[in-house]
Amino acid sequence: MDLPRIFTIRESSHRIHNPLTPAKLAALGQALHLAPGTRALDLASGSGEMLCTWARDHGISGTGVDVSTVFTSQARARATELGVDGQVDFIHADASGYVADDPVDLVACVGATWIADGVAGTAELLRRSLRPGGLILIGEPYWRRTPPDQEAVEACHAASETDFKLLPELIEQFGDLGYDVVEMMLADQDSWDRYRAAQWLNLRRWLDRNPDDELAAEVRAELTTEPARYARYGREYLGWGVFALMSR
Template identity: 60%
Template sequence: MDLPRHHTIRETSHRIIDPFTDHQLATLGRALRLDPGATVLDLACGKGELLCTWARDHQTVGTGVDLSTVFVAAARERATSLNVDVTFVQGDASSYVAHEPVDVASCVGATWIGGGVVGTLELLGRSLKPRGIALIGEPFWRAGPPNEFLSLPDLVRQLGDAGWDLVEMVLADEHSWDRYVAAQWLNIRRFLDEHPDDELAPAFREELSTGPLDYVTNQRPNLGWGVFALMRRP
């Protein structure tokens, strides 16, 4: 199993596969007050930037799991370049449980692995120490009536109803959304220039023709995203 090619092509230049900047990711790490040696499990870890930079900055150790062979290869290269104690596994994160309970278990931006927020929290909880922290990265609707996503108050309510205390959060902003989404347009354009006859070219051409206007009209002003730190209630 592997991720479809269009995902990895679209995010060729990204190290963080979410609408977070380096600064926001670092802010989250500091907010959690991580101790040296703390253990972290990151499911659907992408290119491993969370694990690698926190290991560098906070001396944590950890494991990342992702379906994409491309992303896992990039994550391993990043860990080697930073000389940090992080392991990456290529495989299906939806059933992965840590061999030993961890201090932090995260799924940042891929709650589909558990069938949604509640199911993903249940999955993360199987790997957590009794007072461990679960991290969930999830979109929410900022403006207008909620559509496929919950509003921020409803999302926070859902987390509480599932039996977890919200203890920290860091939210994306329009700038960090730009750095995630707009950067994809250049990746797509360069791919089209280099591979005009690729089977993905027609769909990418349509995406580049219509995507920017749709983004600035609908997604940028209306869609939020954040990482929520949670501890299970006694």
């Protein structure tokens, strides 16, 4: 049970595995007015940057669950580095279907709604761990504008145009599911650049160190084609944001 190697190679230098910059992640924590002692559950927690920095900056506590052994190890190391290992812990496990033993104040899935087959399923999974009146955080892509053709759709790592919604439609979907959107933090094009361009450097440095690895051809192909595909399509058509929800 783990992520494919290509994913951890691609994001080997990343602390945040989505297009939020550290400044935007910090701004989101501030915007939510997190009280000391807030208890959180983060499903698909990656390298733990959200829980660790919010534990340091706001005094929250919580648990992260992620399928990647590499990222879980990095999250534990980050907690130790920031002196919050007594406040947060990280579990290597499949986050799909994971429910907290006791209801928490904040439950999140930031950028991995595939764990419950999309937004609706993920919102329902998160709700099962949430105390009444608590906050749900969902990170999700959306179309900045409608892609012109299937080539553009696939270049944005979607199988169909219907995989993502335009931003107003995504917000309306949350409402249809019975939630108020009470805050949001959106990636901008510079946020995307920082996230995606760092992947290319990670790929190139890995390739230089591992030219004979069984994944070398796949890494070379991605590094050859992805920068231009991103500049032509992803940067123009794909948005991403974290949305804070409260049940109506």
